[in-house]
Amino acid sequence: MSVTGGRSGNGSAILVDSRPDVVAAPGLVVGEPTVVVDHVTAGYGRRVALADVNLVVGAGSLVAVIGPNGAGKSTLLKLIAGLLEPDSGTITVLGSAPGEEARAVAYVPQAEAVDWDFPVTVGEVAMMGRYPRLGFGRRPGRIDRERVNTALETVGMAGSADRQIGALSGGQRRRVFLARAIAAEPDLYLLDEPVTGVDATTQEDLMDVLEAEARAGKTVIASTHDLICAAQRFHQAAFVNGRIVATGPAEMVLDRQLLSDTYGGHVLVLPDDGGRLVLDDAHHHDESHGREPHYHEGGR
Amino acid sequence: MDIVGWLADPLAYGFMQRGLVAAILVGVVCAVMGTFVVLKGLAFIGDAVSHAAFPGLVIAFMLGAPLYLGGAIASVGTALAIGFVSRRSRLRFDTSVGVLFAGTFALGILLFSTIENYVADLLGYLLGNVLGIGLGDLVQVAVLGALVLGIVLLIRKELLFATFDPLGAAASGLPVARLEYLLLALLGVTIVVSIQAVGIIMVVAMLVTPAATAQLLVIRFERLMALAAGLATVAAVVGLYLSFYLNLASGASIVLVETLFFLIALVLGPRSGLLAGRGRVAEPA
Numbered sequence: 001m002s003v004t005g006g007r008s009g010n011g012s013a014i015l016v017d018s019r020p021d022v023v024a025a026p027g028l029v030v031g032e033p034t035v036v037v038d039h040v041t042a043g044y045g046r047r048v049a050l051a052d053v054n055l056v057v058g059a060g061s062l063v064a065v066i067g068p069n070g071a072g073k074s075t076l077l078k079l080i081a082g083l084l085e086p087d088s089g090t091i092t093v094l095g096s097a098p099g100e101e102a103r104a105v106a107y108v109p110q111a112e113a114v115d116w117d118f119p120v121t122v123g124e125v126a127m128m129g130r131y132p133r134l135g136f137g138r139r140p141g142r143i144d145r146e147r148v149n150t151a152l153e154t155v156g157m158a159g160s161a162d163r164q165i166g167a168l169s170g171g172q173r174r175r176v177f178l179a180r181a182i183a184a185e186p187d188l189y190l191l192d193e194p195v196t197g198v199d200a201t202t203q204e205d206l207m208d209v210l211e212a213e214a215r216a217g218k219t220v221i222a223s224t225h226d227l228i229c230a231a232q233r234f235h236q237a238a239f240v241n242g243r244i245v246a247t248g249p250a251e252m253v254l255d256r257q258l259l260s261d262t263y264g265g266h267v268l269v270l271p272d273d274g275g276r277l278v279l280d281d282a283h284h285h286d287e288s289h290g291r292e293p294h295y296h297e298g299g300r
Numbered sequence: 301m302d303i304v305g306w307l308a309d310p311l312a313y314g315f316m317q318r319g320l321v322a323a324i325l326v327g328v329v330c331a332v333m334g335t336f337v338v339l340k341g342l343a344f345i346g347d348a349v350s351h352a353a354f355p356g357l358v359i360a361f362m363l364g365a366p367l368y369l370g371g372a373i374a375s376v377g378t379a380l381a382i383g384f385v386s387r388r389s390r391l392r393f394d395t396s397v398g399v400l401f402a403g404t405f406a407l408g409i410l411l412f413s414t415i416e417n418y419v420a421d422l423l424g425y426l427l428g429n430v431l432g433i434g435l436g437d438l439v440q441v442a443v444l445g446a447l448v449l450g451i452v453l454l455i456r457k458e459l460l461f462a463t464f465d466p467l468g469a470a471a472s473g474l475p476v477a478r479l480e481y482l483l484l485a486l487l488g489v490t491i492v493v494s495i496q497a498v499g500i501i502m503v504v505a506m507l508v509t510p511a512a513t514a515q516l517l518v519i520r521f522e523r524l525m526a527l528a529a530g531l532a533t534v535a536a537v538v539g540l541y542l543s544f545y546l547n548l549a550s551g552a553s554i555v556l557v558e559t560l561f562f563l564i565a566l567v568l569g570p571r572s573g574l575l576a577g578r579g580r581v582a583e584p585a
Contacts, residue, residue, distance in 0.1 A: 132473045
C-alpha cells in the first residue's frame with residue numbers, strides 16, 4: 001500500500017496523501033502492484049462519485065474497501081474492473097488499462113444487481129466463470145467441468161449444482177458467485193459486498209477462501225460494511241468517502257478518528273469488554289444527515 | 301375418423317405444406333429469440349419493433365422494392381435505435397420506446413393512407429397469413445431463420461452471461477454492449493421473418509409466450525430454450541390443423557394454442573404453478 005505519513009493517535013492509522021508519488025513508492029508494495037489508481041476522478045454524468053483517488057494494491061493483498069453508503073466503494077471497484085471510464089486520471093490493472101486483462105479479473109456485483117428469478121442453476125452460474133476463457137461457439141469441456149466442481153466444493157456448494165439460483169439463501173448465493181469467480185481462475189478478485197447480509201458461518205467460510213486465494217498470490221479487493229470483519233480478516237483497508245480518506249493496515253479500521261473522518265460521524269461506538277465494539281451504520285443516509293440519533297465523534 | 305387420414309389429408313395441399321414448414325420455422329426462431337426477450341424484459345421492445353416494420357413495408361411497396369427488405373431495414377433500424385436510446389437517454393426507457401412505437405406505426409398508417417391502388421398485400425401484414433406464403437417467401441424465411449438461429453446458438457452462452465449478470469460479464473471481457481446490439485438486430489430480423497406468418501400485431505406473442513411457458517416449467521437455461529422451441533413447434537402444428545379443419549385464422553390459431561399451453565403451465569406447473577406450493581422457500585445457509 002502507499003503509506004505516507006503517519007497520524008498521531010493510536011498509531012495504527014496511516015494516511016495516504018494525494019501526491020502523484022504513489023506509483024513511485026514500489027518499496028511499500030509487496031510484489032508487483034496489481035492495481036494502481038492514479039489521481040482518478042470519476043462519476044455518473046455530472047455527479048462526481050470519487051475525486052482524486054490514489055491507490056496502489058500489491059499482489060497477494062486482501063484489501064477491504066470501507067465507507068458509508070454512496071461513498072464510491074462500488075464506483076472504485078467498477079473503475080478497476082473497467083466497467084466505468086474515469087473522467088480524469090489513470091488506472092493500471094495487471095500492468096494494462098482496465099478491461100485489457102479482463103480474463104484475469106473476476107468481478108462479483110452486489111446481490112441487488114442480480115435477477116434471482118433467472119432460470120439458471122448453480123452449476124450454470126459457476127460455469128459462467130469459464131465462458132470468457134472458452135470463447136464464442138465453444139462448449140465447456142472436461143477441464144471446465146472439473147474447475148467448476150472444484151470451485152463449488154471450495155465454497156461448500158457442490159451438492160447444489162442442479163438447484164435454481166433463486167432457491168438459495170442469501171449466503172448460499174454469495175457462495176455460488178464466489179465459486180463463479182474462482183472458476184475463472186483470476187489474478188484479481190473484485191468483490192462488491194461479498195459478505196453483506198450473510199450469516200456468520202458463511203462469512204467465515206468466504207473469508208477463509210479469500211485468505212487462501214491471497215496466500216496463493218491472488219489479489220482480493222472487496223467492499224464491505226462489516227468493520228469487524230474488515231479489521232480481523234483483511235490485510236489492508238482503504239477508507240472511502242468520495243475520496244480516499246486513508247489507506248493502511250486493516251487494524252486501523254477500528255480507529256475512532258478515522259471512522260469519524262470516513263463516516264462523517266455516523267458511527268456508533270460502544271464500550272465493550274475487550275475495548276470497544278464499532279458498529280457500522282449500514283442504512284442510507286444520503287439525505288438525512290443529522291436527523292437520526294448517532295454518536296458523533298469530534299469534528300470532521 | 302381415420303386419424304392418419306385426418307393428419308395426412310391437409311398435407312396434400314401445397315399451401316398447407318408450405319404453411320406448416322413456415323409456421324414451425326417461425327415458431328422455433330421466435331421461441332429461441334424469445335428466451336432472451338423474456339429474460340431481458342424486451343417484450344415491449346419486440347412489440348415496438350414489429351410495429352415499426354409497417355412503415356418500412358409501406359415505403360418498400362411505394363418504391364416497388366422488395367417488401368421484406370423495407371420491413372427489415374425499418375425493424376432492425378428501430379431495434380438498434382432503441383438500444384442506442386436505452387444507453388443514452390435520460391428519459392425512462394419504456395417512455396422512449398412508447399414514443400418510437402407509436403410514431404413509427406403512425407408513419408406507416410399515414411403513408412398507407414396515401415396509396416390509392418389495391419393494397420390488400422400490405423393489410424395482410426398486419427394480421428399475417430402463414431397459409432398464403434409462397435415458395436419464394438418460404439425460402440427467405442428459411443434462410444433468415446437459419447441465420448438467426450445459427451448465430452444465437454453459437455453465442456448463447458455469452459448471451460446468457462451478459463443477460464444474467466451484465467456487469468460480471470463485461471468485467472470478464474465479454475463485449476456486452478455489442479452483444480446487446482447484435483441481439484436487438486437479430487430480434488429485428490426475427491420479427492420481419494415472422495410478420496408474414498402471424499402478422500405485426502401478434503408477433504410479440506410468438507416471441508414471448510413459449511419462453512414464458514417454459515420458464516414456468518424448468519430452471520435450467522439450456523432446457524428453457526429447448527422447451528420453448530418444442531412448445532412453439534407443437535403449437536404451430538396444432539394451430540394450423542385447427543385452422544385447416546375449423547376454418548380459423550392461422551396466425552391467431554397458433555398464438556391461441558401457445559396461450560393455452562401457457563395457461564396450463566400457469567395452473568399446473570411445478571415451479572410457479574397456482575396449484576403448486578406457494579413460492580419457493582429459501583433454505584438457511
